[in-house]
Amino acid sequence: MAKRDRQLTKLSDEVGRVGNLIKAVAMEGYTSPSLWAAKALGLELDDWQAEIMEADANRICVVASRQSGKSTITAARAAYTARTNPGFRIVLVSPTFRQSSAMRTKVVGCLQRAEVHYGQSREEIRLLNGSSIIALPGDDPDKVRGATADLVIIDECAFVKENVSAAILPMLTSTGGDLIAVSTPNGPQGLFHELATDKDAHVINVPADRIARFDEDTLSDLRTRLGPARASQELDCAFGVIYKNSLD
Incomplete structure (x- = not known):
């Protein structure tokens, strides 16, 4: 019986190893970033989310409605890029460290769902292939100065x-390196507005009516709560009035 048990254990281990190998090969067989996001992460992608995953440009600007899910898909893009580019350096920047940390957490969630091995500290995620993802706050230039990156993602x-x-x-x-800037508009000012109006940038406009999960009642309620001017900016992605803080 002991010999048989050892044989069964060995067989079970071998089946597990082969299963993991098959899974790894299947993962590598995903033919596009958006397919990886759908299959490995279980995301149901809108067309604009697939466009974010697939966009191949040095400067990408995503002008998106409030509560669109733009941070989630951008985190998926960061995870995919780190996974498929050994030794790649990715920097995440948001208006505050709290927001940068939230973005880093979303990236970690993507890596976990895709079963990508990683280690992490308070600011940095490091993959076995040598790629790193660092989250930095966007409220102090001294905290971002001096870093080098192959990809910078600026959320909000x-x-x-x-x-x-x-x-x-x-x-x-x-x-x-490449730059991906993602935000709801905040008036005709600054880097984000420059990118959104740059003819050489890949600009992806995501007004609220392009978001599949927003129904008419939801949008009507949001417009009522925001008011016409702010709804124009935060739902329709118009570069109107300048606000001090994001509501996203």
């Missing part, structure tokens, strides 16, 4: 201080 970019934006761009100078 319209609400990051202008002097911080100026400190972020040099991160990409030596690497020729």
